[in-house]
Amino acid sequence: MTVVKKFNFDYLSVAEIRFTTEVDLADIIPKGCEFFSKANYGNFSVFQNQSVKLEDFGEQRMLIPTIHKTYAFANGDMTRQFSLNEHCLALKVTDFHDFESFMALFQEGVYIANRLPNIVATQRVGCRLLKRIIPRPDLVLKDYLQPIEAKLLGRFGGLSEYGHTELAQQFNDIRLLHRVKACMHSGLELPKDIHAND
Numbered sequence: 001m002t003v004v005k006k007f008n009f010d011y012l013s014v015a016e017i018r019f020t021t022e023v024d025l026a027d028i029i030p031k032g033c034e035f036f037s038k039a040n041y042g043n044f045s046v047f048q049n050q051s052v053k054l055e056d057f058g059e060q061r062m063l064i065p066t067i068h069k070t071y072a073f074a075n076g077d078m079t080r081q082f083s084l085n086e087h088c089l090a091l092k093v094t095d096f097h098d099f100e101s102f103m104a105l106f107q108e109g110v111y112i113a114n115r116l117p118n119i120v121a122t123q124r125v126g127c128r129l130l131k132r133i134i135p136r137p138d139l140v141l142k143d144y145l146q147p148i149e150a151k152l153l154g155r156f157g158g159l160s161e162y163g164h165t166e167l168a169q170q171f172n173d174i175r176l177l178h179r180v181k182a183c184m185h186s187g188l189e190l191p192k193d194i195h196a197n198d
Contacts, residue, residue: 010096011188012130015106017113018088020123025086028116029071032084035112036073041082043074082109089113092194096129132188145180
């Protein structure tokens with residue numbers, strides 16, 4: 001068997017749909033477990049996240065610590081996970097193949113969430129595709145970048161160790177944010193808002 005080293009791969013893909021109002025999940029999680037299990041997402045777990053929220057007490061506003069529960073439903077080999085909390089439903093995938101199949105998986109989760117009571121309207125849909133590129137031996141990192149990104153790496157001469165570009169575009173109601181982080185000596189990284197245990 002030949003081992004082929006991957007030079008370009010999507011290591012995490014996330015799609016999220018945010019609800020217009022907070023959803024009380026306590027009574028609907030048993031049904032959620034049943035529906036997600038039937039769709040082959042039977043590995044159930046609960047994560048607790050701590051955050052703060054601003055509350056009014058008379059004329060004063062105070063930051064109050066709160067604990068939020070996120071209910072996770074993963075497939076058998078733990079490469080796909082739906083997470084549901086009072087604010088949103090998200091799909092996280094580590095075995096991304098193509099955008100169409102990824103969106104079909106996400107639509108399946110949205111269909112399941114729509115079958116649960118109290119989840120009726122959505123405010124926003126978002127998608128993130130995280131890709132890692134390791135140059136092949138016959139290429140350099142600049143061969144994988146757009147000209148503007150490549151110019152930033154070599155702009156000052158010497159050895160470039162780190163580069164970061166960000167481009168935001170607006171198409172009617174759609175906002176696209178494209179970020180490229182180029183590191184000469186770095187391992188695989190997750191964005192700060194995504195935790196490895198999740």
